[in-house]
Amino acid sequence: MQLVFIALIFLIDQLTKILAKTKLLYSNGVNIINGVFEFVYVENRGAAFGILKNKKFFLVGVTTFVIGGMLYYLFTNKELNKWYRASLILIVAGAIGNLYDRVFRGYVIDFIHVYYKTFFDFPVFNIADISVVIGTFLLALTMLFTKE
Template sequence: MFKNTGWSWLWVSGLVVIADQITKYLASSHLELYVPHKITGFFNLTLMHNEGVAFSILADQSGWQRYFIAVVASLIVIWLLYWLKQNRKHMTLQNVALVMVIGGALGNIWDRIVLGYVVDFIELHYKSYYWPAFNIADSAITLGAVLLIIDAFKNKDESSAG
């Protein structure tokens, strides 16, 4: 029924969620909250709990953001699933982009609902300049967004040729 649609790629979302949850579990089990573990001169593993959205926006709120963010993210996942279902299976780049975003969003939604915060642990920095901590789900969302932009440019001529 869905084998010729973009839904045939949903297994990638499953892999993203599994990798995300395993790495968050390992980080939570082996790292102390807010204590950096230097890996290289620009990369630390540092366990953090993000109660907000990107860059900890809304983290200082009273708790309403937990459910609001989960609902908004869930609505976005539903929209992306609809989009993916409309796609043909051979639309590889766009389908992979969508399932990466879906998997990443689901990983972070799970944290938000179950824990009340998102587990972050990857920390990049240059000297005293630190990029906000992130996780595998965030990486998948970012990669998916970049692939969607590439797909839009790559297929721009094809869509305007008709």
């Protein structure tokens, strides 16, 4: 069942990236909430916030190693509670989504832009990023508030 959830999140991520590329590549973006939220096409050739730009082989190697370790931990520890399991599934699925982009496209497609006029401008992100962030937050909470 874990692989089904990983595959589902991966597919949603990839479908939204394909849709973003198809609809946004040659546009100025789609404004959803004026001055706050828009969809815009960005090719990210680095990691989070664009760091390690053009370090594809390093990013692919580290990501592959981390995914492998997390999958091993996920499938060999049958006693994990549902919160640990869910957090690892979210992190792995998001990591696989962005890894796929790096390997087969040479860049990660980002398209969700949250900002507040000129005061606040968060880097553009995607569904895989959301999955990793939620999974990491859930993992931190689980580690803090459970006995495992």
